[in-house]
Amino acid sequence: MKFIHCSDIHLGSSLTSHFDSETAETRRNELTHTFERLAEYAKQNGVTAIIIAGDLFDRKTIRASLKEKVLQIVQNYPQTDFLYLKGNHDKDTPFPPPENTPCNLKLFQESWTSFDYGEVTVSGVCLNDTNCRSVYDTLRLNSGRINLVTMHGGTITSGNESPDTVTIRRLKAKNIDYLALGDYHSYQCEKLDRRGVYCYSGCLEGRGFDETGEKGFVLLDCEKGQVEHRFIPFCTRTVHEIDVDITDVSPSKIESIVSDAIKEVRNKDLLRVNLTGVYPPESFKNLLYLQQKLEHDFYYAEVRDKTRIKIDPASYADGVSLKSEFIRLVLADEKLTQEQSDKIIACGISALKGEEIVL
Secondary structure, three states: OEEEEEOOOOEOOOOOOOOOHHHHHHHHHHHHHHHHHHHHHHHHOOEEEEEEEOOOEOOOOOOHHHHHHHHHHHHHOOOOEEEEEOOOOOOOOOOOOHHHOOOOEEEOOOOOEEEEEOOEEEEEOOOOOOOOOOHHHHOOOOOOOEEEEEEEOEEEOOOOOOOOEEEHHHHOOOOOOEEEEEOOOOOEEEEOOOOOEEEEOOOOOOOOOOOOEOOEEEEEEEEOOEEEEEEEEOOOOOEEEEEEEOOOOOHHHHHHHHHHHOOOOOOOOEEEEEEEOEEOOOOOOOHHHHHHHHHHHOOEEEEEEOOEEOOOHHHHOOOOOHHHHHHHHHHHOOOOOHHHHHHHHHHHHHHHOOOOOOO
8 A cells, every 4th residue: 555745845835036927937837737746646656645744835825726726636636535734834724625625635633633544544633832742642553553643843852842843752652653744845764763764755846945956755655564665756847056166267167167067957957056166366257158058058047156265465465556455455454254355356356457347
């Protein structure tokens, strides 16, 4: 018997931090389509139920058309149960409508709720201010069954328990075979106790540069009292953030160095290149050209300059040129940060050379 563990899909995200309104709308539709592809995957692979461990939606207020689309997806796959636990983002989202809840959409409540499938029991609870400390004492699981448990929150081992945390210590020796968690957006799996594991599936799609790498879900195969689990990459687009050290690289070679560093990135993906290292103040980096080239080659791309100017103060201590005097004045200003000094010197050198100043 197979189950899918997914979480943090965040349908209805604004996605306007990086995209214009049209691209953001396209990307939002892709997130919804990935959820629909997940349902199709479940059908094609004989999955009994999809466990959604929180944050199916991104916020309380979402478009009626999006709610209708999600309901339609659930209804189109009646052979698969959708076991939905609300997280901190969607706990107040009015979904599903009480008068129109498909029979295969089942909700976890604010007390332990369980659904049985053959030898498997799937249990879950939505945490709140009232129950976040007591739920651990009320969890009762049959040791003779395969027990999948669902919660949403960041893991803690001790300390203040809240609706946003799951206390791993208090779930040990509870006959849990697999603890399906939501909240963290990257796949993580750790040993819970001698019997079970706890796992974050991560999100289905990376939405920004804090969600880099492969995204997908966890496929569970439950048979003869055992649970096998494996991560399945499933995202439409992968988000990449790549550091490229350009220390001692001539300006004419920067583009080539970057190209080598990103050669494994698919053109349909999202890319951020961070230029790092140190460079002489006389060097000119044509970042605008590099940015435009990457924008042409990838779905979304940006270049960030995190380099530092390589300056030996002793080299300019006794110089009589205008450049030496300028650099001495900037370095002597104790109010400036290193980043501000680097920027001022770079702009000043460009001005002295008669070049365009790039801010």
